[in-house]
Amino acid sequence: MLLTKSGLSRRLYQLANYDAITGLPNRTLIIDRIHHAVEIVAKKELPVAVLSISVKRLQNVAEIYGAKVYEALLRTVTKVLQTELREFDSLAIGAQKEFYVLMERLTDVSRVTNYCKDVIAAFEQGFHVLDQDISLSVSIGVAVYPDDENDAIKLLQLSNLALHHAMLRNDSSYQFFKQEMNNRVQRAGEIERALYSALNQGAFYNHYQPIVDSKSGNVLGFEVLLRWPQCVEYSVEELARAAEQTGLITRLTLQTLERALLELKAWQSLNNSLYVSVNLSAHDFQVPNIVQLIAEIIERVEVSGHCVAFEITESVMLADIPHAIAVMHALKALGCRLLMDDFGTGYASLTYLQSLPVDVLKIDRSFVADMVASNSHAVIVRSILGLAHNLGKRCIAEGVETAEQIVMLQELGCDLYQGYWFSEPVCGDEATNLITRSWKQALSLKAFDHNDDNTMSARAGS
Numbered sequence: 001m002l003l004t005k006s007g008l009s010r011r012l013y014q015l016a017n018y019d020a021i022t023g024l025p026n027r028t029l030i031i032d033r034i035h036h037a038v039e040i041v042a043k044k045e046l047p048v049a050v051l052s053i054s055v056k057r058l059q060n061v062a063e064i065y066g067a068k069v070y071e072a073l074l075r076t077v078t079k080v081l082q083t084e085l086r087e088f089d090s091l092a093i094g095a096q097k098e099f100y101v102l103m104e105r106l107t108d109v110s111r112v113t114n115y116c117k118d119v120i121a122a123f124e125q126g127f128h129v130l131d132q133d134i135s136l137s138v139s140i141g142v143a144v145y146p147d148d149e150n151d152a153i154k155l156l157q158l159s160n161l162a163l164h165h166a167m168l169r170n171d172s173s174y175q176f177f178k179q180e181m182n183n184r185v186q187r188a189g190e191i192e193r194a195l196y197s198a199l200n201q202g203a204f205y206n207h208y209q210p211i212v213d214s215k216s217g218n219v220l221g222f223e224v225l226l227r228w229p230q231c232v233e234y235s236v237e238e239l240a241r242a243a244e245q246t247g248l249i250t251r252l253t254l255q256t257l258e259r260a261l262l263e264l265k266a267w268q269s270l271n272n273s274l275y276v277s278v279n280l281s282a283h284d285f286q287v288p289n290i291v292q293l294i295a296e297i298i299e300r301v302e303v304s305g306h307c308v309a310f311e312i313t314e315s316v317m318l319a320d321i322p323h324a325i326a327v328m329h330a331l332k333a334l335g336c337r338l339l340m341d342d343f344g345t346g347y348a349s350l351t352y353l354q355s356l357p358v359d360v361l362k363i364d365r366s367f368v369a370d371m372v373a374s375n376s377h378a379v380i381v382r383s384i385l386g387l388a389h390n391l392g393k394r395c396i397a398e399g400v401e402t403a404e405q406i407v408m409l410q411e412l413g414c415d416l417y418q419g420y421w422f423s424e425p426v427c428g429d430e431a432t433n434l435i436t437r438s439w440k441q442a443l444s445l446k447a448f449d450h451n452d453d454n455t456m457s458a459r460a461g462s
């Protein structure tokens with residue numbers, strides 16, 4: 001088709017500003033319109049609302065049903081979104097097929113809520129396009145001028161922020177922007193900056209807590225516990241949560257591992273079978289080349305993979321079980337040991353336990369803490385030990401704090417201990433002094449005044 005010069009420029013304008021499938025104006029054009037609307041309101045006209053709309057699983061439709069169904073569906077969705085609009089409202093579409101609505105001259109904000117409710121009701125009916133029944137859910141975020149912002153771009157950003165809150169729900173929903181959403185986002189940004197600067201300044205460091213053999217009383221290894229830099233503005237919990245959410249936790253994990261392996265290398269002149277045990281987060285498991293990154297560090301520091309253990313929790317399996325198991329096998333192939341942390345607190349353990357390449361179960365601190373006073377906790381500890389031993393695995397009791405707990409754990413045949421009774425987590429220098437220390441004498445049952453075999457057995461439910 002030949003186009004005249006003016007026809008060509010009209011076509012170019014069309015391509016640059018309108019969506020090819022739906023014919024709707026694009027994001028640039030709607031920003032212009034919002035801008036204009038805001039200027040009119042500034043002249044004491046009625047409020048405007050900006051809506052950001054996301055249709056969940058829309059992209060999946062293209063993959064499952066093909067382009068034709070996808071395009072037909074997109075046009076049907078457009079019609080639904082247009083139905084309830086008045087002539088001076090505008091509907092637009094963005095590059096990711098997200099929709100925007102600008103509602104002008106609002107005499108009553110309930111018009112916005114009614115529109116949202118009607119759209120959601122229409123989505124709940126489901127769609128029938130090209131002989132396919134397709135169900136989709138919709139999320140809507142709303143910002144209102146002059147209540148929320150007085151700038152077109154910011155108004156759009158706030159409606160997007162509200163949209164992200166609406167999208168946290170599984171079903172269709174709408175959400176008006178609230179100031180506290182903004183505060184939360186701002187604070188998250190500040191925490192993220194604080195984390196990056198701490199990371200770049202090397203402000204994180206390791207502490208080490210000995211893992212003690214129940215028979216010999218010797219230190220077999222250390223759990224590596226990350227210590228966060230002192231920070232007055234944010235709590236450690238906030239920082240840790242932000243590190244998980246931003247994925248920064250994996251850089252921290254790798255730094256922690258490298259620091260620990262460098263210390264381990266020096267310690268091995270005192271005990272060459274000593275190992276360190278590093279905590280891995282669920283996020284670490286999602287990083288595609290995590291095993292390779294770990295292998296590179298082990299190789300660079302020149303220690304044997306056999307001297308490295310990783311502590312994982314059942315949360316690593318929540319996202320993708322086959323992937324998690326593959327990562328575990330790859331870590332085992334490096335020679336590393338795997339410890340299942342906080343054992344007993346999750347729920348999937350029994351089903352997967354026998355198929356997981358895990359060497360050691362760490363009995364959660366909560367069971368150890370209460371086992372002396374609570375018969376049911378003692379029974380749980382006893383059962384975990386029985387289960388582990390039947391599957392050919394060993395057990396570490398975490399959070400051992402009292403002599404009574406040790407007497408009972410000895411009695412139940414627990415293999416390894418860790419807790420304040422032996423040592424709190426300490427810095428590398430202090431850990432050096434613990435390597436040659438033995439608790440053998442202290443662990444001989446006679447050393448405890450409280451030893452009473454019958455009561456202990458009875459409490460453990462034997």
Ligand code: C2E
Nearest residue numbers: 224225226256279280281341399400401418419420421425
């Ligand atoms: P966790 O892996 O279960 O670590 C054991 C926690 O129990 C540690 O707390 C340790 O200091 C504490 N603990 C040890 N013995 C006793 C005891 O006898 N009594 C009591 N009450 N507590 C004891 P911490 O160092 O505050 O670590 C908390 C959690 O933070 C860890 O729980 C682990 O989930 C996480 N974490 C620590 N370091 C790292 C790391 O390098 N990477 C990752 N991803 N997570 C880490």
Ligand code: CA
Nearest residue numbers: 223279311341
């Ligand atoms: Ca741990």
Ligand code: CA
Nearest residue numbers: 341342362398
């Ligand atoms: Ca633990």
